[in-house]
Amino acid sequence: MTDHAGAFVxxxxxxxxxxxxxxxxxxxxxxxxxxxxxVIVIDDGSKDRTADVARGFGQLVKVVTVQxxxxxxxxxxGLRLSSGRYVQFLDADDELLPKKIETSLAALIExxxxxxxxxxxxxxxxxxxxxxxxxxxGTDALTQVLEGQVQTSSALYPVGVLKxxxxxxxxxxxxxxxxxxxxxxxxxxxxxxxxEEHFVLYRRAxxxxxxxxxxWPNLFASALNAVAELxxxxxxxxxxxxxxxMFFAKLSKRLAKVEMDELAMDAFRLSxxxxxxxxxxxxxxxxARRLVSVLGPVEFERLSRRLRKYMVHRxx
Numbered sequence: 195m196t197d198h199a200g201a202f203v204x205x206x207x208x209x210x211x212x213x214x215x216x217x218x219x220x221x222x223x224x225x226x227x228x229x230x231x232x233v234i235v236i237d238d239g240s241k242d243r244t245a246d247v248a249r250g251f252g253q254l255v256k257v258v259t260v261q262x263x264x265x266x267x268x269x270x271x272g273l274r275l276s277s278g279r280y281v282q283f284l285d286a287d288d289e290l291l292p293k294k295i296e297t298s299l300a301a302l303i304e305x306x307x308x309x310x311x312x313x314x315x316x317x318x319x320x321x322x323x324x325x326x327x328x329x330x331x332g333t334d335a336l337t338q339v340l341e342g343q344v345q346t347s348s349a350l351y352p353v354g355v356l357k358x359x360x361x362x363x364x365x366x367x368x369x370x371x372x373x374x375x376x377x378x379x380x381x382x383x384x385x386x387x388x389x390e391e392h393f394v395l396y397r398r399a400x401x402x403x404x405x406x407x408x409x410w411p412n413l414f415a416s417a418l419n420a421v422a423e424l425x426x427x428x429x430x431x432x433x434x435x436x437x438x439x440m441f442f443a444k445l446s447k448r449l450a451k452v453e454m455d456e457l458a459m460d461a462f463r464l465s466x467x468x469x470x471x472x473x474x475x476x477x478x479x480x481x482a483r484r485l486v487s488v489l490g491p492v493e494f495e496r497l498s499r500r501l502r503k504y505m506v507h508r509x510x
Contacts, residue, residue, distance in 0.1 A: 198305040201279040203231045203295050203350070206272030208265045209248070209286035210238040215396070217247050222289035224254055228296035234275055235286075236260060236268040244286075266362035266370050273353065273361055281351050287396050288347055294392040298350035306355055307384045310338070310348040311392040324394075330387035336434055338387060339375045340417065340441040346371045347393045355383055368405070369412035376420045380427070406452050410445060414461060417441060421468070435469040443473030450495035462491050 205223040209216045216235065223233045233255045237245040239262030248257045260271055269283055282295055298309040315325040327345075330338055338344055348371075359377045362370055379385070421438060424430040442465035449458035465473035474483050486494045 198279070198299060198302055200230060201299065201305075202277060203228065203280045203282060203299070204272070204276030204278030204353075205231055205233045205282045205284055205290075205295075206269060206276060207233070207235045207248075207284045207286055208238055208268030208272065209235055209240065209244050210262065210265070210268075211240045211242045211244060212286035213240070213243040213247050216244050216286040217250075218289055219284055219286050220248060220251055220255055222291070223284060224251070225292050226290065226295050227293050228299065231295065232256065232277060234258070234272045236272045238262050238265065238268040264364060264367070266366065267364045269362045270364065273356065276353060279353060281353050281356065282347070283349075283351075284347050284393075289394045289396075290347065291392045291394065294347075295350065297388065297390060297392060301386060301388055303386060304384060306352050307386050308352070308355065308378065309350045309386045309388065310344050311388045311390055313345060313348065313393045313395045314391055315395050315397060317397045326391055327395075329389050333385075333387060334433060334437065335379045335383075335385035336376075336420075337437040338385070339372065339379055340437050342372070343387075344371065344375045344385075345395060347395070349375070349385075359383075366412055368409050369416060372413055373416040376416050380420050380423045380429075382429070406448065407454065410449055410452070410454065411457060414442075414445060414449075414457060417445075418464070421464075436472050439465045439469035439473035440476045441465075441473070442468065443477035446491045447477050447495075450491040455492045458491050458495075 207216070207219050207223065220233060220235065235248040235255055235257045237248065237257060237259040239260060245257060245259050248255055256275070258271065258275065260268065273281060282290070284290055294311065298311065301309050312327045312329065315327065328343065330343060355378070359381050363373055366373060417438065421430070424434060442461045446458045446461035446465060449461060471487060474486055478486050482494070489497065
């Protein structure tokens with residue numbers, strides 16, 4: 195028997211004004227096929243009935259109300275209150291599928307590893323079919339994190355490992371999971387990736403994470419910090435350079451599209467300084483990459499807009 199078999203797991207649910215969906219999240223936590231768990235709901239100073247809904251589950255759920263400090267502060271409170279060897283975070287508007295924890299624990303190769311699974315995307319108010327997240331390609335943790343493949347509820351974390359990097363940053367309004375997992379990768383922590391779907395991520399139009407102009411600068415800053423730390427630790431390997439170059443090239447493209455021109459150029463220059471034209475070759479088509487290499491992403495996007503407008507006018 196492995197030394198993590200039968201380990202106690204804490205499921206931490208931060209919630210702010212989520213009376214309409216926190217019950218669904220709690221039910222999914224309580225419905226886990228793995229029984230050796232506790233469920234902790236941190237009510238982040240809600241103004242609605244979030245805490246009442248959570249307390250309606252009685253002794254099955256520990257409910258703590260704190261002054262509003264944001265989701266990350268609430269997660270850190272839950273982490274401090276947890277009794278588990280492992281912790282599973284669950285946003286109040288998402289849900290775990292029944293075998294999330296059982297499967298993650300069974301897959302552990304080493305007890306200090308972080309196990310990540312795929313998920314199903316559902317648009318809360320937009321209808322349409324659920325979309326399964328992209329499969330994990332390979333085992334390089336930096337690549338998976340940079341590609342956005344590790345969401346808040348993806349990972350089952352060893353509590354000690356999480357605390358060793360300072361847990362969640364409370365100064366970020368979005369991209370917190372990206373930042374946390376980058377710090378874990380840079381610290382040399384081992385990740386495992388399961389190409390199985392084990393939670394549901396509900397997309398809401400009003401979500402902070404849907405505002406690109408807030409998200410992209412945070413991702414840029416976190417990735418830049420990771421580069422600096424990898425260089426300092428002399429751990430910036432060739433495969434890391436390629437992944438980072440690709441990330442910054444794709445980010446520069448996105449930033450140019452939302453007219454965040456200065457940051458777009460910073461990301462573009464970083465991409466090229468890390469691994470030459472590798473990132474641009476992945477982010478753009480063969481024709482476009484030649485123009486981008488000469489014009490840069492900002493001027494290329496402006497040219498693309500003019501061409502699109504011209505084609506629309508010609509159509510009519």
